[in-house]
Amino acid sequence: MKLLVATSKTQGARENDFTHCIEGELLWIAPCCDDGEESPDSECGCSRSFAGLNSHHGTTTALVAELPGFTFSDYTEALRSSLATQGWPAEAADEVAQGLLAFAAGWEVGTVLERRSEWFAERLVPTPPG
Numbered sequence: 189m190k191l192l193v194a195t196s197k198t199q200g201a202r203e204n205d206f207t208h209c210i211e212g213e214l215l216w217i218a219p220c221c222d223d224g225e226e227s228p229d230s231e232c233g234c235s236r237s238f239a240g241l242n243s244h245h246g247t248t249t250a251l252v253a254e255l256p257g258f259t260f261s262d263y264t265e266a267l268r269s270s271l272a273t274q275g276w277p278a279e280a281a282d283e284v285a286q287g288l289l290a291f292a293a294g295w296e297v298g299t300v301l302e303r304r305s306e307w308f309a310e311r312l313v314p315t316p317p318g
């Protein structure tokens with residue numbers, strides 16, 4: 189199944205990029221605060237970032253990855269425990285998982301995505317110099 193994982197690829201393409209996630213950890217698209225809703229360039233950065241299920245930190249770059257052997261119930265379980273730990277309603281896990289899978293399904297594996305509030309776009313990975 190295709191999922192979003194944290195990546196440092198293309199970090200720095202935007203001046204206000206950040207990644208505080210563990211490389212390769214599962215991500216979800218968390219609701220943002222009022223500041224974030226006003227602008228994806230808000231100081232907190234919540235509406236331009238994806239949130240790590242393990243680190244509970246954010247990253248502005250997400251990689252669409254294929255995780256062989258990973259099942260829907262693995263995914264819901266990972267979401268459930270992460271949501272619960274962070275004080276979100278754990279019973280939302282199924283719905284969140286379905287939403288994220290449907291979202292990831294629309295992109296090619298290997299695509300790096302960025303978020304601008306409710307708008308998502310592919311980042312073109314620059315060719316290394318030389």
Ligand SMILES: [Zn+2]
Pocket residue numbers: 220221222223224225230232233234235
């Ligand atoms: Zn915020």
